[in-house]
Amino acid sequence: MSDGHEHEQADPRALRAEALERLLTERGLVSTEAIDVILRRYEEDVGPMNGARAVARAWLDPAYRERLLADGTAAITELGFGGPQGERLVVVENTPKVHNVVVCTLCSCYPWPVLGLPPAWYKDPAYRSRVVREPRAVLAEFGLELPSDVEVRVWDSSAEIRYMVLPERPASSAGEDDEQLRARVSRDAMIGVARVEE
């Protein structure tokens, strides 16, 4: 190439994506502006910090916890979250005897309003195929060894209901305020592949 730029083998998918965008732009169906609006929403406005707020509030406020478990969508609406993939949010509670973990074996369904977009591992064949069949082994690979007397419940999001795990509050967090508690709550704990550490 004589233009002086470094050229790798262009990813065919990138070329196809460009061609698709060009076609749809010519048809007036998409625009750079519309694309930017969507990306801003999902790259900045929506993410696990939302879910962490709900978890921290539930830990501090027993009445909110009841509402969150009874109707997750209504409870997160109180905090100002909602939108696509959140029409019916079911929050499942971890206890000393029950550990919940969420998957979508058929595609990648994920509770966007509270966790944002899923990481690649959640959407890839290894997790989707294995976690329904051998959840304990999968959780161990995530660093979570569960005692045999803890029941593991896997939730396969096969319809439009979306699931989020309400992790157990660690004893060492006693006395912490909302901001401190929120900082403890990881995305992985709300999917169920981790606990919130002491």
Place this chain on the structure above:
Amino acid sequence: MDGIHDLGGRQGFGGSLAERDEGVFHDDWERRVFAIASLLMGLGCFNIDEFRHAIERLDPLSYLADGYYGRWLGACELLVRAADDRPTPGRVANATALRELAAPPRFAPGDLVTTRNLHRPGHTRLPGYARARRGTIALVQGGWVLPDTNAHGRGECPEHVYAVRFAGEELWGEAAEPGTSVCVDLFESYLEPA
């Protein structure tokens, strides 16, 4: 369809998750494909069930090799071509698939049900691993557009959805880890009283 996407319980599709890909978007084209697909659905060019089924219809090698947004890209291409290269935003794009149903739910929490041995050639949301299995109604989840018809232009035909719990042993036999269960959200027409 009994396609490559129906991965629950399949083996050989991945090794350890101890090292895993935490990224959402790896390249700019992925971000743009995500946005484009979202826009097209928002415009009503196709619905989410058609979109999911288009992904399912990708050839298996592409499905596995192209990555997640590569699948979205393939699905968009398939749907744009199928609409004779002119997706028409004439349809109403529904923001939600939740529907009020006149008929009450057939099943209640605690009911024992068996999933039907459905092998539909088109789109369905009954995973293969949960077919012809006995489970318990855990949650009654409201009325929802039926993907099996909505993906094929055969109408919304909404039904009650239930979270059905299956014991690990029921699904995997001796291979099951002890003390495990899987809850799957299933449409009423997928179920029969046990």
